[in-house]
Amino acid sequence: DADVTQTPRNRITKTGKRIMLECSQTKGHDRMYWYRQDPGLGLRLIYYSFDVKDINKGEISDGYSVSRQAQAKFSLSLESAIPNQTALYFCATSDSPGQGAREQYFGPGTRLTVT
């Protein structure tokens, strides 16, 4: 089973709709992240969370909100979707400081299309 899972994998929605993307992890990591990737570009950080009570904005948080329901779950919401939020969304996790190499483990991605 995958360590980091995302649901749904693909979603088409209409402008103005609210949509939630969900991420679950079985790695036992404290830190979780949401990124978006536009075609031909690198990933940009939307939000990150160091633990259940800690939520931080990334470089492109406008138009998005998140919820850390448990250590293993981190959800991303688009309150009122707009077409320029069409992108590939990735969730990732990592260990806390002092746990060695600081690699992030990424989920398979959610392809979101807003029409």
Next chain:
Amino acid sequence: LAKTTQPISMDSYEGQEVNITCSHNNIATNDYITWYQQFPSQGPRFIIQGYKTKVTNEVASLFIPADRKSSTLSLPRVSLSDTAVYYCLVGPMDSSYKLIFGSGTRLLVRP
């Protein structure tokens, strides 16, 4: 965080060694260098990380000169399945939440 510069794309053939160089002139003393690989429509995957000199694992080697202003990812004997985008990232170990990916290097391995 230090800005990185990589070639936009590279071509190679199966069985060749591929070296991708990343420039990071403003690297800070406590910054580490990390490389990720991304296949189309998949999340990035950690390849290797280093601070100085040379690091080797089962997948790749990372060469970092003494001034640390650049680094080279070396992929030995590439295969078609190594076709991917490779990202060089630079940052301190205690702020991994601010990974800045940039556009990466698109490696195409030909038969």
